[in-house]
Amino acid sequence: MGVVRASARLAVIVVVAAVVLAAMTFPFVGGVGLLAAQISASENGLTPELQAGDAPAVTTVTDSTGKPIAYLYDQFRVPVPSAEIAPAMKASIIAIEDRRFFEHGGVDPVGTARALVNDANGGATQGGSTLTQQYVKNYELYVAATTDAERQDAVAPSLARKLREAELAVQLDHQLSKDEILARYLNLVYFGHGAYGVDAAAQAYFGTTSAALTVPQAALLAGMVQSPTAFDPVQHPDAAKTRRDVVIEQLRLQGAISAADAAASTAAPLGVVARPAVPGQGCTAAGAAGYFCAYVQQYLDQAGLTSQQLRGGGYTIRTTLDPNAMAAAKAAVDAHVPPSAPHVADVLAFVTPGADAHNVTALAANRTYGNAPGQSSYGLPFVPENLGAGSVYKIFTAATALQEGVAGIDTVIDVPPSGYLSPIYKDASGHPFPVRNAEEGLAPQLTLTDALAQSPNTAFVKLEESTGVAPVVDMAQRLGMTSLGDPVSNAPGAPSIADRVRAEAQASFTLGVSPTSDLELANVGATLASHGVWCPPTPITSVTDRTGALVPITQPACTQAVDPGLADTLLNGLSHDVAPGGTAAAAAAAAGWNRPIASKTGTTQTSQSGAFVGATPQLAGAAILFDDSASPRPICYGSPPYSCGTGTLFGGETPAQTFFQAATKVLGNAPILPLPPVDPRYQAVRH
Numbered sequence: 001m002g003v004v005r006a007s008a009r010l011a012v013i014v015v016v017a018a019v020v021l022a023a024m025t026f027p028f029v030g031g032v033g034l035l036a037a038q039i040s041a042s043e044n045g046l047t048p049e050l051q052a053g054d055a056p057a058v059t060t061v062t063d064s065t066g067k068p069i070a071y072l073y074d075q076f077r078v079p080v081p082s083a084e085i086a087p088a089m090k091a092s093i094i095a096i097e098d099r100r101f102f103e104h105g106g107v108d109p110v111g112t113a114r115a116l117v118n119d120a121n122g123g124a125t126q127g128g129s130t131l132t133q134q135y136v137k138n139y140e141l142y143v144a145a146t147t148d149a150e151r152q153d154a155v156a157p158s159l160a161r162k163l164r165e166a167e168l169a170v171q172l173d174h175q176l177s178k179d180e181i182l183a184r185y186l187n188l189v190y191f192g193h194g195a196y197g198v199d200a201a202a203q204a205y206f207g208t209t210s211a212a213l214t215v216p217q218a219a220l221l222a223g224m225v226q227s228p229t230a231f232d233p234v235q236h237p238d239a240a241k242t243r244r245d246v247v248i249e250q251l252r253l254q255g256a257i258s259a260a261d262a263a264a265s266t267a268a269p270l271g272v273v274a275r276p277a278v279p280g281q282g283c284t285a286a287g288a289a290g291y292f293c294a295y296v297q298q299y300l301d302q303a304g305l306t307s308q309q310l311r312g313g314g315y316t317i318r319t320t321l322d323p324n325a326m327a328a329a330k331a332a333v334d335a336h337v338p339p340s341a342p343h344v345a346d347v348l349a350f351v352t353p354g355a356d357a358h359n360v361t362a363l364a365a366n367r368t369y370g371n372a373p374g375q376s377s378y379g380l381p382f383v384p385e386n387l388g389a390g391s392v393y394k395i396f397t398a399a400t401a402l403q404e405g406v407a408g409i410d411t412v413i414d415v416p417p418s419g420y421l422s423p424i425y426k427d428a429s430g431h432p433f434p435v436r437n438a439e440e441g442l443a444p445q446l447t448l449t450d451a452l453a454q455s456p457n458t459a460f461v462k463l464e465e466s467t468g469v470a471p472v473v474d475m476a477q478r479l480g481m482t483s484l485g486d487p488v489s490n491a492p493g494a495p496s497i498a499d500r501v502r503a504e505a506q507a508s509f510t511l512g513v514s515p516t517s518d519l520e521l522a523n524v525g526a527t528l529a530s531h532g533v534w535c536p537p538t539p540i541t542s543v544t545d546r547t548g549a550l551v552p553i554t555q556p557a558c559t560q561a562v563d564p565g566l567a568d569t570l571l572n573g574l575s576h577d578v579a580p581g582g583t584a585a586a587a588a589a590a591a592g593w594n595r596p597i598a599s600k601t602g603t604t605q606t607s608q609s610g611a612f613v614g615a616t617p618q619l620a621g622a623a624i625l626f627d628d629s630a631s632p633r634p635i636c637y638g639s640p641p642y643s644c645g646t647g648t649l650f651g652g653e654t655p656a657q658t659f660f661q662a663a664t665k666v667l668g669n670a671p672i673l674p675l676p677p678v679d680p681r682y683q684a685v686r687h
Helices: 002-025 032-041 050-051 089-098 107-121 129-142 148-153 159-175 178-188 198-207 215-224 237-253 259-267 287-302 309-311 323-336 390-406 448-454 456-465 469-479 496-505 507-511 518-529 564-578 585-590 652-666
Strands: 059-062 066-070 316-319 345-351 359-364 413-414 420-426 433-437 444-449 538-543 596-605 609-615 619-626
Touching: 032 316, 050 089, 050 129, 050 159, 050 259, 059 309, 066 089, 066 287, 066 309, 089 129, 089 178, 089 215, 089 237, 089 469, 129 148, 129 159, 129 178, 178 198, 178 215, 198 215, 215 237, 215 259, 237 259, 287 309, 287 316, 287 323, 287 359, 287 538, 316 448, 323 345, 323 359, 323 652, 345 518, 359 518, 359 652, 390 448, 390 456, 390 507, 390 564, 390 596, 420 456, 420 507, 433 456, 433 609, 444 448, 448 538, 448 564, 456 469, 469 507, 469 518, 518 564, 518 585, 518 596, 518 619, 564 585, 564 596, 596 652, 619 652
Parallel strands: 059 316
Antiparallel strands: 059 066, 316 538, 345 359, 345 619, 413 444, 420 433, 596 609, 609 619
């Protein structure tokens, strides 16, 4: 390294000597004393980052088939190895920017002195900088600089900066091959229209790759680096062609192409696309997959890979998104509630059951993901909505009753009449508050299976008297409602939602009044369909870095949330919801549903929201319809549902219809599998 440093200093001294000569002949700012200070200031060596040469690169998010669904970046750059850059591109940039590139040692003293003399004498500005020096400057501008002030310093016309560039360029020339320097430069430089690096430029202007660039295409791009604005082929086609033809002529003069090739290239049209552009940035450009993309970012951020890292890291993120499931889910939510429908959000999530992973295959909302009026960038299908999911939460009370031996799935339980005053169901003052059913005339007793299908509120509050509230909350969290562990507010020391429900013994928990994530609800179905194994709902198959190496992603391990026999029994017990008399029977029949399914509907008291969760051995999902406005109102069922004074919506209507329309298409010709049988241990009371 000492030899390298000495060579670098020698080269810089040569440059400085040329500058001093110019200063003596053509006086301009500064003097020998100032130069000495600037020489001293230039003694900073190469940073590890500049030596490595990594530039910000776009992260590509793909679906399960490998098709891109989103690009995350601050600078759209797709670095490629030297072998994937067309020889015509390399020759063009050398011809117009640094014809002595293969002869000098990183700095061209003669060219630099000539440029400085011309500049000082008031002549036309000449670059004088080699490609290696330009690479250093562009690296400082596009990579090292993080503030506007630093970016201004990176291009400031100061002698100190020029000296530092020169020294670093010589050091790089000693450490890297010419081919590596050239590839780094072409991967770094800006070509306009959002395209950083030659491969991005090839895509943006010609719809091709850097490897396939022709001579006229390469010459156009090479000519643009001097000023992407002045030589923009769309805004200034004549200037761009003139500049391109200058590059072509230089190629001919330097023997890179024949006279015939030069003539043909000069005669060729510019050939750029009508509207050069790079792919849109972020999840707002992901179309129907916008919410899924947002969940991917949230998931990776929690796993330790931040959004900032993603936007420059050049990762490839292969997700679990099934394009067919996504298309079916989006079509279903939009069909039942148009994206422009005021106040009413319709969301749907699909998760595949499994003992090793619960893969998220689709997340959809009728709202378009974005920041424009009428759109939403809130995580509607996965962030908890505050209105609740209604009677779906009776699943957790039933599971707790099975676990504690309070009831078996065939146990006949009491169904008190509407208006029942339970000793644990109280108002804010602590007085018993009447529990009401959505329907009158229910049988005074039902099996737990039939109670799940007909969903009387009084029966489950009565059951909760035996199980206690806290165990039901515990069960909900274990089966998948993990956001119940979130704090109730942002106040320091605020308790979690679950802790508050436990502390206050809120018997209304079984009626589904707590904030609910649609994705978590779908994952509850996946947990039951996985014989009681809970896994985090994951959207990721793999993450690889720019070298292709796998990046480990930390996530919670799968756990046996409940006994397999309990999960199987409850899954079987939830199968009557689509049978005649069940709350989802009409929606299932209308969709032509012909598979065994465990399901449950739910509606909040004022119909501000309604929910449906369903699970088969191959697919679990949940749909929630809710008022997503700042001041929620009741929702009336209709085509489409709408805000109204007194709500009429039920979970067995639009939410169930949304689910069945999509799930029918997702499962398609997949085998029809039975639900697991009831485990005799959970069939009757075990006391």
